[in-house]
Amino acid sequence: MKSAPSDLPRTGSRPQTGLVPRTVAARPTWWPHFSSTVRSTALTARLGRALGVAFSICFLTGLLSYTQYLTWPWLPKPVVPAWGYRATQGLHVITGIASIPLVLVKLWSVYPTTFRWPPFRSVRRVLEIASAVILIAATLVQLVSGFLNLLDWRPFRWDFVVVHYALAYVVIGSVLLHVAIKLPDIRYGLGTRLADGDVLSEVPWDENPDSHSNAGPLPAPSTPAITRRGLLVATASGIGLVVITGLGQTVAPLERVGLLAVRQPSRGPQGVPVGRTAVEAGVVEAVTSADWRLDVVGPQPYALRVADLEPLATRQVRLPIAAGQGWSASAEWRGIPLLDLVQRAGGSVESRVVVRSLARGGITKAELTGSQLAEAVLATHLNGRPLDLDHGYPIRLVGPNRAELFDTKWIGRIEVQP
Amino acid sequence: MRAARLALGGAGILMIGYGIVRLVHSLPAPMLALLGGWLLAVVIIQLAVLSPVILAVGVALRVLPDRGRGFVQAGLIAAAAVTIIAIPLILRQHSQPAAKAMLLQDYRLNLLLLLALIAAGLAIAYAVRVARDRVKPPGA
Numbered sequence: 297m298k299s300a301p302s303d304l305p306r307t308g309s310r311p312q313t314g315l316v317p318r319t320v321a322a323r324p325t326w327w328p329h330f331s332s333t334v335r336s337t338a339l340t341a342r343l344g345r346a347l348g349v350a351f352s353i354c355f356l357t358g359l360l361s362y363t364q365y366l367t368w369p370w371l372p373k374p375v376v377p378a379w380g381y382r383a384t385q386g387l388h389v390i391t392g393i394a395s396i397p398l399v400l401v402k403l404w405s406v407y408p409t410t411f412r413w414p415p416f417r418s419v420r421r422v423l424e425i426a427s428a429v430i431l432i433a434a435t436l437v438q439l440v441s442g443f444l445n446l447l448d449w450r451p452f453r454w455d456f457v458v459v460h461y462a463l464a465y466v467v468i469g470s471v472l473l474h475v476a477i478k479l480p481d482i483r484y485g486l487g488t489r490l491a492d493g494d495v496l497s498e499v500p501w502d503e504n505p506d507s508h509s510n511a512g513p514l515p516a517p518s519t520p521a522i523t524r525r526g527l528l529v530a531t532a533s534g535i536g537l538v539v540i541t542g543l544g545q546t547v548a549p550l551e552r553v554g555l556l557a558v559r560q561p562s563r564g565p566q567g568v569p570v571g572r573t574a575v576e577a578g579v580v581e582a583v584t585s586a587d588w589r590l591d592v593v594g595p596q597p598y599a600l601r602v603a604d605l606e607p608l609a610t611r612q613v614r615l616p617i618a619a620g621q622g623w624s625a626s627a628e629w630r631g632i633p634l635l636d637l638v639q640r641a642g643g644s645v646e647s648r649v650v651v652r653s654l655a656r657g658g659i660t661k662a663e664l665t666g667s668q669l670a671e672a673v674l675a676t677h678l679n680g681r682p683l684d685l686d687h688g689y690p691i692r693l694v695g696p697n698r699a700e701l702f703d704t705k706w707i708g709r710i711e712v713q714p
Numbered sequence: 715m716r717a718a719r720l721a722l723g724g725a726g727i728l729m730i731g732y733g734i735v736r737l738v739h740s741l742p743a744p745m746l747a748l749l750g751g752w753l754l755a756v757v758i759i760q761l762a763v764l765s766p767v768i769l770a771v772g773v774a775l776r777v778l779p780d781r782g783r784g785f786v787q788a789g790l791i792a793a794a795a796v797t798i799i800a801i802p803l804i805l806r807q808h809s810q811p812a813a814k815a816m817l818l819q820d821y822r823l824n825l826l827l828l829l830a831l832i833a834a835g836l837a838i839a840y841a842v843r844v845a846r847d848r849v850k851p852p853g854a
Binding site for chain 1: 718730748749753778781811815
């Protein structure tokens with residue numbers, strides 16, 4: 297076990313332990329032995345650092361996205377920058393995707409530590425194993441379920457948002473715990489040149505006669521085939537390809553090279569993708585019926601018919617539509633300022649307004665206050681043409697820096713609470 | 715460093731606890747059991763299936779001469795990164811309504827293109843290395 301030395305090691309070195317290597321001889325002859333000289337704490341620490349950055353990005357952008365679900369009165373929901381949600385969620389998703397191969401390479405680099413001998417030598421070692429198992433389990437489920445969710449594929453059946461949000465704390469918590477446990481190793485790994493670092497094998501460094509802490513200064517281990525730097529370059533290249541070909545679902549100029557992009561925004565109706573179709577939402581009949589009307593409920597309630605919308609739809613805005621699944625597209629919208637309808641119903645910019653959809657199941661309403669209320673537009677036209685049925689015909693909500701999920705489509709009712 | 719480790723570890727344990735409490739409170743028992751199954755399954759797959767397969771590939775590559783082997787290893791790493799992302803896309807392609815503008819591509823073909831690109835890049839890098847070694851033999 298890589299027990300923490302009681303005295304602090306200098307950066308870039310481990311203390312001379314003077315321990316007599318014993319486990320090498322004591323373990324059974326059939327016990328696995330790892331001979332690759334490519335693995336090293338110096339390599340693992342660098343992979344871990346990259347993952348630390350990636351997970352921090354995912355956690356912070358994820359928390360930001362979660363605020364879209366909250367309606368706490370004190371929670372600000374800024375309208376600037378209008379592309380904020382688009383940028384943060386595009387980043388969240390592509391960073392999560394890039395983390396999948398990165399995690400696998402990281403786990404490869406430490407695989408020999410699975411085979412410490414004896415496996416459960418001390419309480420401390422058992423706790424270390426437990427923390428690693430939590431970290432690996434939570435991380436892999438988080439990344440895999442997150443990726444499958446992008447494909448609207450949920451074989452896990454649980455409520456994705458609930459689990460993704462809660463599991464994020466387990467992932468980040470176990471990362472912090474892992475860093476705490478491994479801090480001496482991390483300091484050594486990052487403080488040592490990549491080529492020079494001790495080989496990481498199944499034998500802990502303090503018991504390994506070939507580690508520099510026992511053998512003194514050593515020449516860099518020979519890596520006859522791929523080098524450690526080569527491994528990092530290969531990993532970065534593979535991940536780079538994944539990122540460039542995956543970003544096309546949110547960065548328009550990259551759509552043409554989007555070989556691994558889940559969505560191709562320009563192929564959606566009116567040049568914009570759809571999160572949920574009218575058929576999926578079960579609204580086709582309700583919104584195409586001659587009886588359709590928009591009820592505005594408040595101190596002075598009224599209702600609008602389809603023919604009433606057109607003369608009111610005078611506001612032109614260019615706004616991105618951006619989903620938590622990381623796709624987005626910029627578009628020209630024309631519609632009615634929500635505040636106009638709210639004021640006509642006796643409300644004001646101080647009101648709390650709930651916009652309700654005729655859709656069945658899923659998220660079917662949005663709550664707006666303050667600047668979000670002031671900036672929101674009830675769109676009837678998209679890119680110069682009346683809204684497609686799948687985009688929320690006859691009228692939908694759009695606004696700056698909002699999640700597509702809360703850009704309520706197929707609106708049937710607006711509630712104004714002054 | 716001791717104080718930093720205690721602070722990090724303490725914060726980590728609190729966050730893990732918070733996450734677990736949230737899960738237990740918000741999920742019905744059958745879903746918790748399902749989640750537990752997934753958590754267990756991914757660890758087993760990673761430790762007992764994926765890793766041994768990768769090791770076996772590494773051992774099999776030892777028949778190659780060192781210089782060429784390094785390039786093959788690099789190529790396989792990059793190829794694996796691309797492939798692992800492409801496989802779910804291939805499994806789900808054309809499964810959704812067209813209006814979603816999603817999974818409309820032939821990802822099998824796209825994966826082949828990417829693998830060909832990686833192979834071509836490595837072939838060029840290998841040729842450059844061989845040419846360089848001829849001018850200045852390794853170790854000289």
